[in-house]
Amino acid sequence: MTICCHRAGHLLSHGLCAVLLYATCVATVMAAPFELPPLVTPASAEHHVGKVIWVELVTPDLAGAKAFYSGLFGWTFQGLQGGKADFAVALLDGRPVAGLLQRAVPAGEQRQPAWRGFIAVRDVDAAKAIALAHGAKVVFEPKTYPQRGRQAVLADPEGAIFAILASTSGDPADVLAGPGEWIWSSLHVQNPDTDAAFYQTIFGYKVFDVPSEDGKKHVILLTEDYARASVNPLPGDSSHRLPHWLNYVRVVDAAGAAAKAVALGGRVLVEPHVDRHGGNVAIVADPTGAPFGLMEWSETDTKKESK
Amino acid sequence: MNIMLRRWMVSALGLLLFMGLCGCLVGRGYGGGGYERSGHEYGGWGSGYHVAPARGMRLGR
Numbered sequence: 001m002t003i004c005c006h007r008a009g010h011l012l013s014h015g016l017c018a019v020l021l022y023a024t025c026v027a028t029v030m031a032a033p034f035e036l037p038p039l040v041t042p043a044s045a046e047h048h049v050g051k052v053i054w055v056e057l058v059t060p061d062l063a064g065a066k067a068f069y070s071g072l073f074g075w076t077f078q079g080l081q082g083g084k085a086d087f088a089v090a091l092l093d094g095r096p097v098a099g100l101l102q103r104a105v106p107a108g109e110q111r112q113p114a115w116r117g118f119i120a121v122r123d124v125d126a127a128k129a130i131a132l133a134h135g136a137k138v139v140f141e142p143k144t145y146p147q148r149g150r151q152a153v154l155a156d157p158e159g160a161i162f163a164i165l166a167s168t169s170g171d172p173a174d175v176l177a178g179p180g181e182w183i184w185s186s187l188h189v190q191n192p193d194t195d196a197a198f199y200q201t202i203f204g205y206k207v208f209d210v211p212s213e214d215g216k217k218h219v220i221l222l223t224e225d226y227a228r229a230s231v232n233p234l235p236g237d238s239s240h241r242l243p244h245w246l247n248y249v250r251v252v253d254a255a256g257a258a259a260k261a262v263a264l265g266g267r268v269l270v271e272p273h274v275d276r277h278g279g280n281v282a283i284v285a286d287p288t289g290a291p292f293g294l295m296e297w298s299e300t301d302t303k304k305e306s307k
Numbered sequence: 308m309n310i311m312l313r314r315w316m317v318s319a320l321g322l323l324l325f326m327g328l329c330g331c332l333v334g335r336g337y338g339g340g341g342y343e344r345s346g347h348e349y350g351g352w353g354s355g356y357h358v359a360p361a362r363g364m365r366l367g368r
Contacts, residue, residue, distance in 0.1 A: 220360055279359070
């Protein structure tokens with residue numbers, strides 16, 4: 001009887017050891033920080049405050065998003081080190097172009113999957129303080145990811161959500177985006193003048209008025225003589241529309257890309273049409289409803305615009 | 308249950324609790340991802356509604 005009890009105890013202690021070992025492994029993985037890759041490789045000393053330097057998608061269906069964007073833009077995908085299954089980095093010709101993050105939509109809630117732009121700052125906490133002093137709200141508190149840098153997500157005074165990032169590896173150089181890369185951003189708000197002034201306070205933008213055919217105020221935000229984004233009044237009956245940012249991928253043929261987006265399960269939100277610069281622009285949504293723009297930019301302009 | 312086994316179990320439980328607490332304190336969540344409110348609508352973009360940069364502006368992305 002004593003021998004039997006002793007053996008049982010021995011087995012139990014071995015079992016406990018195994019459970020402990022397993023629990024330690026699980027806890028280590030669970031507690032590991034989110035290892036995001038650097039923005040620029042090799043690291044540079046360039047900084048371009050006010051420039052949208054990174055764009056990330058929040059989606060409930062990472063696998064579906066990969067299939068859609070791979071088919072549309074030829075992006076390939078790389079998981080994060082450590083095997084996190086809910087984040088992927090999109091690559092074009094081996095260069096990182098975007099991040100894709102999978103998040104479950106809270107049960108019973110209607111939420112908008114979206115592409116979020118990260119605007120460059122030198123000091124996230126200082127930028128956050130200025131933003132809060134001018135009517136912004138914090139969506140995600142500042143957090144440091146060793147390789148990427150420090151970032152935070154804020155809502156501007158009208159509620160449009162944007163992220164700020166102080167990149168550890170420097171900011172991407174100011175070169176014209178190629179097809180399949182992010183080329184432009186637009187902000188759609190109730191009052192472009194007031195909201196542009198808010199962003200000007202944080203990022204030091206020059207605000208440039210542009211003529212418009214709808215008789216409303218449209219402005220372009222610039223830093224270092226580069227156009228960074230437009231600020232536009234929400235069209236139509238804007239009381240039912242939410243202020244938001246939109247990001248645009250450069251394409252060779254906006255109509256063709258929009259048709260391809262539909263064939264891949266997306267839908268067209270704004271039909272391709274000639275925009276201010278003379279090229280076509282279309283707004284489409286991916287299969288989960290995340291909107292983004294398709295913008296043509298001619299090779300003539302490319303030569304003219306390249307630094 | 309002998310005393311050694313009981314000590315093992317108490318230690319194991321303590322360690323598990325400690326690891327759980329560490330996990331919570333370190334935080335593994337990504338502070339960047341989150342959905343926006345529904346309501347992005349795109350009707351009303353007439354032909355005069357322009358969002359692009361003006362012709363001749365320099366773009367850097």
